Amino acid sequence: MASYSANTKREKKVFDTEDDVAKAMAEYTFNLSKKFCKKRGYFTIVLSGGDLVLWLKKLLVPEYAETEWSKWHVFWVDERVVPLDNKDSNYKQTLDSFLSEVPIPTSNIYAIDQNCAALGDAKGAAIVYEECIKRLVNQNIIRTYKSSGFPQFDLQLLGMGPDGHMASLFPGHYQIKEKASLVTYITNSPKLPPKRITFTLPVINCASYNLMAVCGEAQADAVAKVFKDDFNLPSARLTADTQAIWYLDKAAASKLPSECL
């Protein structure tokens, strides 16, 4: 995995508004989709929950009509372990707001196992999701990161919470230290609902491209800590193989030192 360090340079772009961030994220996603579909015939994209679910709607515009949706393979970097038709499910939220509007084959959309989800079995859901990813690596749909054998996704669209969590890797929780598994789980998430699965840090940082989109005053303290290398915040450890970039609105960037802007 691309490793983070005290001199990790964090690329960032600061936009006036949340709407500008969402539009820029759509453009970044469209361009990478074109690149990977042309290069290898597939595009593996990993989504988060939260505000991102609504921002994805910016892809549903005529400007991006030529997107090769049939070549997309969609995953989640974390997911709440609730029934797939539950309002808190990232899968359901994304299906209702975005996936139902685009012709991505259902078989290319990888939700967590519905039985584990219905039972609230977080450990089982993590195990089954990891098996699904390994199967797709064997089918050469997901690439691998150099010699590590870890899956390398083309693009991950990430968010950060006010405590500096990303995916469902939370400060002070042991999951951030997990290095062997691809997918782990948490049953006492500080952000409700409590049961979640999450990609581990090595998988997140093996991605070719990581876009971290953060908006709002509530995130400004965490953003400032990240850019001061406070590695107690999982988000501060974000890297990528080709590019990790932060898209911030002015409110989220408001506590960065002026020389940082």
Ligand SMILES: O=C(O)[C@H](O)[C@@H](O)[C@H](O)[C@H](O)COP(=O)(O)O
């Ligand atoms: O399932 C989740 O809750 C999300 O994946 C979560 O990790 C999200 O990305 C951050 O909490 C930011 O959420 P907001 O974008 O809503 O601030």
